[in-house]
Amino acid sequence: MSRPPLQANAGAEATPAAGDWAHTPERSNMLVLRFFCWLALTCGRRVVRLILPAVSFYFLLFSPSQRRHIKRYLRRTVGEERMNWHDGYRLIHAFASVVLDRVFFLRGRHDLFTFDVKGASALDAEVAAGRGAFLIGAHVGSFEAVGASRYTADSPDQLRLAMLMYPDNAQQINSVLEAISEPRFRPEVIALGRPEAMLRLRDWLDAGGMAGLLADRTLTKGEEAAGQRCDSVELPFLGKAASFSDGPFRLAALLQRKVFFMAGLYLGGAHYEVRFEPLADFSERVAGADREAQIRAALEAYVARLEALCREHPHNWFNFHDFWLEDAP
Numbered sequence: 524m525s526r527p528p529l530q531a532n533a534g535a536e537a538t539p540a541a542g543d544w545a546h547t548p549e550r551s552n553m554l555v556l557r558f559f560c561w562l563a564l565t566c567g568r569r570v571v572r573l574i575l576p577a578v579s580f581y582f583l584l585f586s587p588s589q590r591r592h593i594k595r596y597l598r599r600t601v602g603e604e605r606m607n608w609h610d611g612y613r614l615i616h617a618f619a620s621v622v623l624d625r626v627f628f629l630r631g632r633h634d635l636f637t638f639d640v641k642g643a644s645a646l647d648a649e650v651a652a653g654r655g656a657f658l659i660g661a662h663v664g665s666f667e668a669v670g671a672s673r674y675t676a677d678s679p680d681q682l683r684l685a686m687l688m689y690p691d692n693a694q695q696i697n698s699v700l701e702a703i704s705e706p707r708f709r710p711e712v713i714a715l716g717r718p719e720a721m722l723r724l725r726d727w728l729d730a731g732g733m734a735g736l737l738a739d740r741t742l743t744k745g746e747e748a749a750g751q752r753c754d755s756v757e758l759p760f761l762g763k764a765a766s767f768s769d770g771p772f773r774l775a776a777l778l779q780r781k782v783f784f785m786a787g788l789y790l791g792g793a794h795y796e797v798r799f800e801p802l803a804d805f806s807e808r809v810a811g812a813d814r815e816a817q818i819r820a821a822l823e824a825y826v827a828r829l830e831a832l833c834r835e836h837p838h839n840w841f842n843f844h845d846f847w848l849e850d851a852p
Contacts, residue, residue: 599761600837628667629704638672655728661739668787685711
């Protein structure tokens with residue numbers, strides 16, 4: 524997952540190309556990252572949160588590209604008339620809070636947070652049956668909160684969740700967090716774009732694990748998972764056409780799995796709302812045009828849910844690049 528303030532892409536003014544999030548260089552400092560992690564673990568969450576307003580103002584003031592993209596997004600969700608600078612600050616502060624909480628989730632400090640979980644019954648049925656499934660979300664709120672909300676002391680392995688991701692993005696923050704995390708709370712990572720990715724994913728699902736994927740980013744040719752076909756589809760999103768990849772749904776169809784929409788919304792303070800919704804069922808093999816129609820319907824349903832979520836919680840979508848390619852020549 525790509526993440527700004529305390530980690531990467533929040534302030535790199537020059538990007539390789541409009542909307543090219545995967546190659547945006549990190550704007551991280553290893554010494555600062557280690558200091559924040561040390562401070563969090565030494566002084567606690569309440570003390571470190573006192574620093575977040577200053578961090579948020581800094582990135583709001585000195586990240587002109589990201590500020591421009593945030594402004595465009597908030598115009599579409601909050602509205603031109605109602606939007607002001609405070610909305611941009613709230614979004615960055617929410618992001619910084621989520622990144623900070625990631626430290627505590629990876630240390631197993633679930634007791635610091637409260638979770639309101641909605642729609643988990645269908646997912647629990649898949650877990651109980653030992654059938655693997657895809658959990659497809661977006662850069663909304665916290666992915667770690669999704670896994671933490673399903674953790675219980677009586678059944679710590681209730682939700683075996685692996686993250687499908689491109690680990691080459693935001694390497695510095697990932698290496699620091701990996702160093703301070705406890706192994707049993709560290710999510711499994713299946714690195715996409717590697718030759719063995721498909722086999723690892725298949726074995727993980729066959730063993731009853733869940734595969735999490737954030738599908739609100741498109742990739743260039745050559746970066747597609749395990750060389751699978753992946754089409755970029757233009758769909759209306761928040762009033763303007765945007766590109767979405769149908770790759771995650773083709774993957775689910777290929778491996779014949781159910782797909783659930785997931786979101787770990789940050790509601791302020793120490794409170795998260797975690798949502799699960801059935802999105803598509805590819806467990807039965809369908810061939811030809813019917814399969815293509817099924818994949819297209821799943822992608823459209825995903826985009827519709829993401830749009831509704833952005834309108835409902837506009838300060839939870841953490842995309843800091845040129846999503847609608849408005850800077851493209």
